[in-house]
Each structure stands twice: as C-alpha cells, then as structure tokens.
Amino acid sequence: MDAIEPTVECDVTLDEHPFRLEAGGELPEVTLRCAWYGQPETAPGGVILVCHALTGSARVADWWGGLVGPGRLLDPAHYAIVGINVLGSCYGSTGPTTPDRQRGRPYGARFPLVTIGDMVRAQYLALRQLGILRLTAVIGGSIGGMQALRWATDFPAVLDVCCAIGATPLPAMGLALNHLQRQAILSDPAWQDGDYTTQPVAGLALARAIAMCSYKSAALFDARFGRRPDRSGEDPRKTLTGRYDVAGYLDHQGEKFVRRFDANSYLVLSKAMDTFDLTDADLARIRARIHLVGLSSDWLFPAAGVRALAHRLRAVKVAVQYDEITTDHGHDGFLAEPDAVAPCLRAALTTQPT
Numbered sequence: 170m171d172a173i174e175p176t177v178e179c180d181v182t183l184d185e186h187p188f189r190l191e192a193g194g195e196l197p198e199v200t201l202r203c204a205w206y207g208q209p210e211t212a213p214g215g216v217i218l219v220c221h222a223l224t225g226s227a228r229v230a231d232w233w234g235g236l237v238g239p240g241r242l243l244d245p246a247h248y249a250i251v252g253i254n255v256l257g258s259c260y261g262s263t264g265p266t267t268p269d270r271q272r273g274r275p276y277g278a279r280f281p282l283v284t285i286g287d288m289v290r291a292q293y294l295a296l297r298q299l300g301i302l303r304l305t306a307v308i309g310g311s312i313g314g315m316q317a318l319r320w321a322t323d324f325p326a327v328l329d330v331c332c333a334i335g336a337t338p339l340p341a342m343g344l345a346l347n348h349l350q351r352q353a354i355l356s357d358p359a360w361q362d363g364d365y366t367t368q369p370v371a372g373l374a375l376a377r378a379i380a381m382c383s384y385k386s387a388a389l390f391d392a393r394f395g396r397r398p399d400r401s402g403e404d405p406r407k408t409l410t411g412r413y414d415v416a417g418y419l420d421h422q423g424e425k426f427v428r429r430f431d432a433n434s435y436l437v438l439s440k441a442m443d444t445f446d447l448t449d450a451d452l453a454r455i456r457a458r459i460h461l462v463g464l465s466s467d468w469l470f471p472a473a474g475v476r477a478l479a480h481r482l483r484a485v486k487v488a489v490q491y492d493e494i495t496t497d498h499g500h501d502g503f504l505a506e507p508d509a510v511a512p513c514l515r516a517a518l519t520t521q522p523t
C-alpha cells in the first residue's frame with residue numbers, strides 16, 4: 170500500500186528563544202518539521218496530532234500508511250492529521266545534526282538533554298503559532314505514546330482524547346537495554362566524542378540490532394527464523410562468523426539503520442525515553458479521555474505495565490479505557506498490525522470510557 174503524501178510540510182521556528190529545557194540546558198532556537206494531511210481550517214473532525222516513535226518522522230503516512238489516508242480510519246477528508254518531528258531527531262527538527270551557530274558546525278554530542286516534556290512543549294508552541302489551540306486527539310505508540318500522555322498531563326485543556334499504545338515509563342529491563350545501546354555507540358572509536366564526520370556505523374548498527382530484539386517477540390523470531398542458517402546458506406556451526414538467520418536479519422536491520430539515522434540523535438532520543446515518568450500528581454491533572462492499549466507480546470513495555478497504568482489513572486478519577494491487542498509482533502505491533510490498532514483508535518475517538 171503506497172503511503173499518501175502530506176498535504177503540506179512546513180518548518181515552524183518557535184517564537185520562544187532561548188528554548189529552556191527541563192534538564193537545565195537551553196537552545197537558542199528551535200525549529201520543528203511538521204507534516205499535515207488534510208486542512209485544519211475545514212476538517213469536520215478537527216485536528217489530530219499523531220506522535221511518532223523513536224526513529225519515525227513527521228510523515229505519519231510513511232509509517233502508519235494502513236491508518237492514514239482516504240477511506241482509512243484517519244481520513245484527511247475528515248480529520249486534519251499532523252505529525253511533528255520531535256526535538257532532537259534528525260528528520261527536519263532541531264537536533265544534534267543542526268549547526269550550532271556559535272561553533273559553526275553541528276551540535277553533535279553538545280546537544281543538550283531533552284525530555285519528552287520538552288518535545289511536547291515545543292509541539293504545543295509550534296501548533297499555537299500555527300493557530301491550532303484545540304486538538305481532537307493526541308495519539309502515539311511507544312515514545313509517541315509517552316508524548317500523548319505528556320500532552321494530557323501538561324496541556325490538559327487542549328485535547329479531548331489521548332491514546333497511547335505500548336507506552337508507560339520504561340521498566341528496568343528497557344533502561345538496561347537502552348544503556349547497552351548507548352554504550353555500543355559511545356564505545357565505537359568512530360564516535361569521536363560525538364564530533365564525527367562519518368557515522369560510528371559499527372556502534373549504531375549494534376545499537377539498532379539490540380533494539381530490534383526488544384521490539385520483537387520470541388515467538389515471532391522462532392516462527393520467522395527458527396534455527397535456520399542465514400540467507401547465504403553457510404552452515405553457522407562450521408565457522409565463528411557463520412550466522413543463523415536471525416543474526417543475518419539483525420545485521421541487515423543495523424546496516425539499513427545507519428543509512429537513515431544519526432547516532433547522536435539516537436543517544437538523545439533514547440535518553441529522553443529513559444527519563445519519561447509519571448507521578449500521581451501528573452496523572453491527576455488529566456482532563457482528556459485516556460485510551461491505553463497494551464500489546465500482548467511486548468516485553469519492552471509489557472501489557473501488564475500498561476494495564477497497571479490504567480489502574481493508577483482510575484485511582485485518581487481519570488476516565489480511562491484499556492484494550493489489549495493480541496499479537497506476536499511484540500512492541501512493534503503498533504506499527505506492524507494496523508488492522509488491529511484501527512479498532513482501538515476508533516473506540517478512542519468515538520466512545521466514552523466506563
């Protein structure tokens with residue numbers, strides 16, 4: 170299925186400068202890349218912000234093509250759908266690849282730490298500058314879901330519905346895996362303290378390969394790869410470097426990733442994912458209807474943790490509905506199973522929770 174093109178793509182440079190960050194740093198200027206599908210002025214269903222995950226982009230239809238397009242759940246004839254590339258990413262918004270004017274070269278590792286809260290505040294300011302003061306919904310999976318929840322806690326008067334799929338504060342196993350991924354990048358000599366001109370490909374590819382394991386389930390890997398040799402057919406039992414099929418897949422994913430993502434951005438976004446947290450006081454500020462979705466085989470953000478978050482929300486009298494998608498796709502189920510995600514989003518957009 171071909172992804173539809175955005176109606177408009179635009180860059181918004183925030184009026185607020187410097188932009189102060191929760192962790193204490195600041196950026197002299199922040200620009201965010203936005204992609205619109207549909208017309209905010211005329212859309213009968215209003216504006217829906219769809220927040221992307223760790224390595225996605227503002228171009229929502231590129232990674233959620235099954236959900237965004239004519240005749241699909243998020244139909245640009247009904248809703249104006251906007252994606253905004255997060256602060257710190259490398260797909261058009263201010264991030265480590267942006268030139269630091271003081272030094273005349275990219276920020277690199279000097280890019281300050283950002284939080285999910287900073288990303289969301291920047292999105293809020295960008296939308297306000299575009300004249301968008303009200304959102305029908307904020308939707309996202311993984312760190313896109315973290316953003317949706319942060320919108321609900323930090324800008325409670327702006328949105329009617331928040332739908333977060335496979336998103337909670339990251340449990341300890343996820344913190345561990347993110348640490349290993351960052352260590353893989355930092356320990357690559359090509360990283361050069363973040364001042365590389367050529368990507369630290371070995372470290373970044375290894376980071377992505379580790380991450381891919383956390384995004385998939387054991388059942389999926391067994392079904393897809395079993396104990397077969399990799400596509401070369403070389404017997405992995407005969408040489409040290411011979412690979413099983415799953416290893417060939419992970420290496421391929423790593424090789425592909427270094428061609429599309431920046432290592433310093435990866436470090437910044439993975440740290441933002443780690444630091445996301447929700448206190449009961451945060452939850453008590455929420456006014457939107459919350460729809461949480463767990464993914465049955467997700468071991469990075471286990472469904473039990475998503476269900477527990479729903480209980481915490483109910484305890485502070487927030488209207489919440491919990492759904493669970495049965496899938497073997499693990500955490501990546503929110504990307505790989507659009508037909509299963511669609512009814513959850515439809516329910517979030519149309520029904521009152523009990």
Ligand SMILES: CC(=O)SCCNC(=O)CCNC(=O)[C@H](O)C(C)(C)COP(=O)(O)OP(=O)(O)OC[C@H]1O[C@@H](n2cnc3c(N)ncnc32)[C@H](O)[C@@H]1OP(=O)(O)O
Pocket residue numbers: 224225226228231232394400414415417418419421422425429501504505
């Ligand atoms: C540039 C931007 O705009 S970023 C936006 C797009 N990206 C994102 O949003 C990131 C999120 N996306 C993802 O994480 C993934 O693309 C998903 C979840 C949607 C799909 O994940 P995957 O599980 O990797 O898909 P899949 O298993 O089909 O793997 C596809 C690749 O693995 C390769 N592969 C599959 N099996 C094997 C194997 N046994 N050995 C080696 N390679 C293999 C395929 O050939 C394919 O390669 P290609 O992409 O070079 O054509």
Ligand SMILES: N[C@@H](CCO)C(=O)O
Pocket residue numbers: 222223224225310311312384501504
């Ligand atoms: N596979 C997704 C999930 C991470 O949350 C990504 O790369 O963005």
